[in-house]
Amino acid sequence: xxxxxxAHTYGKLPAAELARKVADExxxxxxxxxxxxxxxxxxxxxxxxxxxANHIAETxxxxxxxxxxxxxxxxxxxxxxxVRRAEIARFKEHLRLACDFGCGLVATETGSIRTYxxxxxxDYEARGWGILRESVSELAEEAEKWGVKLAMEPxxxxxxxxxxxxxxxxxxxxxxxxxLLFDACNLLNEERLPQQDRLIxxxxxxxxxxxxLIHAKDVDFGEGGHFAGSGQPRLDRPIGEGLLNKAxxxxxxxEHKPHIDISIEGxxxxxxxxxxxxxxxxxxxx
Numbered sequence: 300x301x302x303x304x305x306a307h308t309y310g311k312l313p314a315a316e317l318a319r320k321v322a323d324e325x326x327x328x329x330x331x332x333x334x335x336x337x338x339x340x341x342x343x344x345x346x347x348x349x350x351x352a353n354h355i356a357e358t359x360x361x362x363x364x365x366x367x368x369x370x371x372x373x374x375x376x377x378x379x380x381x382v383r384r385a386e387i388a389r390f391k392e393h394l395r396l397a398c399d400f401g402c403g404l405v406a407t408e409t410g411s412i413r414t415y416x417x418x419x420x421x422d423y424e425a426r427g428w429g430i431l432r433e434s435v436s437e438l439a440e441e442a443e444k445w446g447v448k449l450a451m452e453p454x455x456x457x458x459x460x461x462x463x464x465x466x467x468x469x470x471x472x473x474x475x476x477x478x479l480l481f482d483a484c485n486l487l488n489e490e491r492l493p494q495q496d497r498l499i500x501x502x503x504x505x506x507x508x509x510x511x512l513i514h515a516k517d518v519d520f521g522e523g524g525h526f527a528g529s530g531q532p533r534l535d536r537p538i539g540e541g542l543l544n545k546a547x548x549x550x551x552x553x554e555h556k557p558h559i560d561i562s563i564e565g566x567x568x569x570x571x572x573x574x575x576x577x578x579x580x581x582x583x584x585x
Contacts, residue, residue: 300582303328303367303562307335308571314339314358322362324572329359330406330512330562332370344389352399360401367560368404368450368512369393375434376410376427376458378418383434390438397447404511405442406450406480409459427458432471439474450512452480455488462486462501469509478511484518484543484565488533492520492542499548507555515578516565517541535565539577549578549585 306329309320314337321329333342333355340351356366371393373386393405409431415423435449442449451468453459459468465479483499491498502510517536538545552559566574 311338318359318362328365328367349399356401374410376430442476450480454485479509482514503551537570538574
């Protein structure tokens, strides 16, 4: 199992300290969101370069940690065009330099499905989808130039909010650079929870060939957390402490996507190692 973690789980630290911390916790890879994780290097837009990317990659490599994916979570449907253009430019910068970081993936979500609800209440979903399609088309064209992939993460309540919407995106933007970042928990809300087994099977039976990264956590519903579509507030939980059907997920992972990169998220620094140990045990038993 290739088990990693979101690097900023441990806060914003100097690169060398962060790499040591990740390695000491037993992880062999990271999802690296530069602005959230690297504390001693200015990684703001325009400051990145191949040399800087090599330096950070080498720092992690010395600790036996690989940068599996760059996290660049932009809002590709932001209603302010100037903000949206800046976000897209930042993502393109990550695409151009991903290989210099030693990875071939750049990940993002897709903004709220209700982005245009206030001004276009009758067709806000269609308007948001149109903007998403334009943004992803532009990013896919850039990714093709550099031989890297867009790791697109569907999330309940977002513009890309289901597996069917991911399939639609592939039809409307037919680029081989678009890959699926599959987080079963992020696709669940209270309405979908009873059908989670069907959703998980659907993902692996029809989209396994598009999966490029897995996010691992657990989920519960109740007070606190954040909303993911309709239903009650959703709360991320450490692995083993929520309602996700882990046995089914990990069995299908072993069957369909051996050695795919898995990144733990939705945990605090103090919960990370415990979640990793639980995941390894459950994966071995699946």
